[in-house]
Amino acid sequence: MTNEGIAKMTLAAGAAAVAASKTVAAVDAAKVDEAFKTLKTYDLGADRNSLKPIDEAIIATHGDAAGRKALEKGLVDALAGGISRAAQDYVCRRLRVIGTAQSINALAALLPAEETSHIARYALERLPDAKACDAMRAALPKVSDKLKPGFIGSLGIRRDEKSVSAISKYLGSSDLLIAKAAAHSLGLIGTSTAAKALTSFAKKAPDGMKGEAADACLLCAEQLLADGNKTAAIAIYKGFQGEGVPKHVKVAATKGMLTAAAKK
Amino acid sequence: MANHKSKPKKDQSTSHGRRTFLKAAAASVALPYFIPAAALGKDGNTAPSERIVMAGIGIGNMGRGDQGAFLGRKDVQYVAVCDVKKGAREGSMNRINGKYGNKDCKGYNDFREIMARDDIDALHCATPDHWHAIIVIDACRNGKDIYCQKPETKTLREGDLMLKAARRYGRVVSGGSQRVMGDYRGTVNPCWNGDKGIIKSINVNVGPFPRESNKKGQPIPDGFDWDMWLGPAPWSPYHPHLCSGSFNINGTSWRSFKDYSGGGMTDWGAHHFGGATFAIDVRELEPEEVIFHNENGKKFATCVYPNGKLLHHNHPGRGNLHVEGTAEKGPSKPVPKYSGTGGIYGDFIDCVKTRKRPFRDIEFAVHTTTVCHLFLIAYELERSLKWDTVKQQFVDDDEANRLVDVARREPWVI
Numbered sequence A: 001m002t003n004e005g006i007a008k009m010t011l012a013a014g015a016a017a018v019a020a021s022k023t024v025a026a027v028d029a030a031k032v033d034e035a036f037k038t039l040k041t042y043d044l045g046a047d048r049n050s051l052k053p054i055d056e057a058i059i060a061t062h063g064d065a066a067g068r069k070a071l072e073k074g075l076v077d078a079l080a081g082g083i084s085r086a087a088q089d090y091v092c093r094r095l096r097v098i099g100t101a102q103s104i105n106a107l108a109a110l111l112p113a114e115e116t117s118h119i120a121r122y123a124l125e126r127l128p129d130a131k132a133c134d135a136m137r138a139a140l141p142k143v144s145d146k147l148k149p150g151f152i153g154s155l156g157i158r159r160d161e162k163s164v165s166a167i168s169k170y171l172g173s174s175d176l177l178i179a180k181a182a183a184h185s186l187g188l189i190g191t192s193t194a195a196k197a198l199t200s201f202a203k204k205a206p207d208g209m210k211g212e213a214a215d216a217c218l219l220c221a222e223q224l225l226a227d228g229n230k231t232a233a234i235a236i237y238k239g240f241q242g243e244g245v246p247k248h249v250k251v252a253a254t255k256g257m258l259t260a261a262a263k264k
Numbered sequence B: 001m002a003n004h005k006s007k008p009k010k011d012q013s014t015s016h017g018r019r020t021f022l023k024a025a026a027a028s029v030a031l032p033y034f035i036p037a038a039a040l041g042k043d044g045n046t047a048p049s050e051r052i053v054m055a056g057i058g059i060g061n062m063g064r065g066d067q068g069a070f071l072g073r074k075d076v077q078y079v080a081v082c083d084v085k086k087g088a089r090e091g092s093m094n095r096i097n098g099k100y101g102n103k104d105c106k107g108y109n110d111f112r113e114i115m116a117r118d119d120i121d122a123l124h125c126a127t128p129d130h131w132h133a134i135i136v137i138d139a140c141r142n143g144k145d146i147y148c149q150k151p152e153t154k155t156l157r158e159g160d161l162m163l164k165a166a167r168r169y170g171r172v173v174s175g176g177s178q179r180v181m182g183d184y185r186g187t188v189n190p191c192w193n194g195d196k197g198i199i200k201s202i203n204v205n206v207g208p209f210p211r212e213s214n215k216k217g218q219p220i221p222d223g224f225d226w227d228m229w230l231g232p233a234p235w236s237p238y239h240p241h242l243c244s245g246s247f248n249i250n251g252t253s254w255r256s257f258k259d260y261s262g263g264g265m266t267d268w269g270a271h272h273f274g275g276a277t278f279a280i281d282v283r284e285l286e287p288e289e290v291i292f293h294n295e296n297g298k299k300f301a302t303c304v305y306p307n308g309k310l311l312h313h314n315h316p317g318r319g320n321l322h323v324e325g326t327a328e329k330g331p332s333k334p335v336p337k338y339s340g341t342g343g344i345y346g347d348f349i350d351c352v353k354t355r356k357r358p359f360r361d362i363e364f365a366v367h368t369t370t371v372c373h374l375f376l377i378a379y380e381l382e383r384s385l386k387w388d389t390v391k392q393q394f395v396d397d398d399e400a401n402r403l404v405d406v407a408r409r410e411p412w413v414i
Helices: A029-041 A048-060 A065-080 A085-098 A101-108 A117-124 A130-139 A148-157 A161-172 A176-189 A192-204 A207-226 A230-238 A247-262 B015-028 B061-071 B086-100 B111-115 B129-141 B156-168 B185-193 B226-230 B269-279 B343-354 B362-381 B398-402
Strands: A008-010 A023-025 B052-057 B076-082 B106-108 B122-125 B145-148 B199-204 B289-295 B298-304 B310-313 B323-325 B385-388
Touching (some): A029 A048, A029 A085, A048 A065, A048 A085, A065 A085, A085 A117, A101 A117, A101 A130, A117 A130, A117 A148, A130 A161, A148 A161, A148 A176, A161 A176, A161 A192, A176 A192, A207 A230, A207 A247, A207 B156, A230 A247, B052 B061, B052 B343, B061 B076, B076 B086, B106 B111, B111 B129, B122 B129, B129 B145, B129 B156, B145 B343, B156 B362, B185 B269, B185 B323, B269 B310, B269 B362, B362 B385, B362 B398
Parallel strands (some): B052 B076, B076 B106, B199 B310
Antiparallel strands (some): A008 A023, B199 B323, B289 B298, B289 B385, B298 B310
């Protein structure tokens, strides 16, 4: 930010990536403009500092809706413009912080490809708009088995109730990485519907899934308890008191029961 | 403890198989003609069935040091190592097998194989930071205690999850800063003795911040599982500076890069902030606010605790661990100590045996790294933030809340 005393200024008219009429607070607009131009050819090995004016503009535009929208549009347009993987990586990291519904389609377009899927999810998982979940949920059945655990995990972290049905189907996957992600995510979602799917699965879980299923049930019970559903939580804990349950799981279930009992 | 374990299901050739054999043999043979005293623990050694069976995950620089400390203990039987670098893994196996004079120690590229071994009681983890939470949580859910190198967390959310996993399963989880107790006595003792008066604040000078990498790739060395090294972190081409375990934070080690570390702010911060929070006795608390200051271009920040104590970072004009207190004598209280013998490692082992909480219990470790992350996020956004310690979220700051965690690369989920 080198422009002395500038509180607000208009981005240079030649800015290809950022709408010319938008304002950015206390930022050297020419440098931002130049950084967006650089982004088009940015690749591995390039000077990371060449993009720093965009980073600074993001900080400077906090609370400036118009400025932010302009920056976001610039980033989204860059994604659509056929930039390198390194540049896509840079853009997705910025959209993780400032992305809105405006970014979701561009990020969703990156989800199916193995090279860009994670970095798109890196932005989408943290983007609060519900449409981010919609995009990941819609992509889940279409992406490769290698990518599926990541999507399932992100939907779990978002506690996306709408995904419970789809995720539940993966509990029985022969791919243990998918099945484990499904169990864990249902535990994170932690609703009654998720609990039903999990407890039903836990009773018949194959050896390779028993530990994950138990852990997911315990996670789910904690979430239910936190949400005030004491009865459902206790029902889960009771399921881990019998013979053959590993000692540490039994300890966890007993502690859970005591916590639930103490909760009004 | 070893003698509480069920019969191992696999890998009978390894030491856990041997240990089970010893137990079975002892039960079936009424009066052996000769049992060495050492095997019964009568020469000052610990009987094999009473030793803590350990494995190490990530055995490069710090991992090697940690391993040496555990390996040197008579009450530890070291049976497995895991590292994604074949050379490090095999070198470590040879070191251990050389010490024991057998071939029992096994090597693994994938830590999940160690988690699956039900003969292993405890682990130590010295992987790069982006792996810590996954490994610690997996250890807990597999009923294992764990000593995890500092900085224990890579994100704020990870700390909450690690602490909950430890408590859920009743595991002993120790953080890994030996300096908190070892290096800061000159600050801690006067504070706890009351010589600094009623404590108002402490300052920590530490850095630098981590950076993003944009390095061009190089050929992956033979025997190095680069994809596993990256694990949950975003993909990057291989470059030796990204994965060097060097202690430099100047762009030539993983400690320098945002995807794997919090830079000096967490790497040295875990020590300094750990010492500072110990000195002013706020280990059991998390700050409720971090105030970002920008005075004539000089940026610094302050964490505010619920009891009003202040933890400054890079406060102008104040030295590292500078304590500000009242003039009158403050209350005096005994300074907490390690359990057992052998420093932080002995403390962990003793707690594994007694089920006490270690000196560097995961709760204190997480609270320290939480300070680091709160500062990092305040500096990244260049603004003050309020932190809800119960919800583990920033108050009314959607943007800051995005930085509470990162999406992990498949298949890793926590």
